[in-house]
Amino acid sequence: MDYILNKKGIKRPTLDEVLAYDNNILVEKFSATYSCDTSVSKFIFNETKKLFWLFNESNFDKFGNLSIDDSLIILDEMWHTFILFTKDYSTFCHDLFGYYIHHKPTSELEKDTYIKEINSLSKKELLEKKSNEKRPQYEYIYDKLGEETFKTWYLELNEKLNIEGSISIKNITLKDI
Incomplete structure (x- = not known):
């Protein structure tokens, strides 16, 4: 998964400025959806805000596209939840970064192409790739x-x-992370 942006009017907030944003309704929704403790949802939301900050920083550093891989899937799920709160998400993006960070999921064709590619590789080639x-x-x-x-x-x-590709955070507490 990648992100898409409009580069007009980009702002460069500090990480602390981004982390200062709170949204209790979002945190509660995530907790209810995934049956987890609110402290876990807050923690995941903070990590997701770091990801947004990193997306923005990558523009200034001319890093290129960052991708959300399997290890970051829980941050992507928080992003999905945040997007559902359209006005809050839009305001967050525009106020802090000066643009809306669009979400671009990986298509089934992209997934299939990648799977075919990696299935044709030896273990050594796959690790190297x-x-x-x-x-x-x-x-x-x-x-x-x-x-x-x-x-x-x-x-x-x-x-x-993330246990075997499925998200399971039920009954996880912050001390478990």
Whole structure:
């Protein structure tokens, strides 16, 4: 999944400014949808706000497109929930970044093409391909948001919340993350 943007009037808020945004109704909706503790939803929302900030920063750094891979799927789910609150999401984007961050899901054709491609590779080739594709994004996240966020996104969230490709956060508390 990628994001699309209109580059006119881009703002460059600090990470703290983005993290200062709160939306309790969104957090409650996410908690109800995924049967999880509100503190977990707040935590996931904060991580999602970091992702939005990173999308914006990548424009200034001319990094290119960041993608949401399997490890970040829970952040994508929070993004989906936020988009449902259309006015809040639009205001958040415009006030903080100066533009609306559009969500572009991966199409079935894109998924099928990728699956065919990786199925034709040996294990060694597949590991090399994944490493080459993901390394720049991993390094960018690590450099911009630090080791703690990198570990949270790529080790802890995946381990705790994404079990065999399905999201299961029921009965997870913040101390579990």
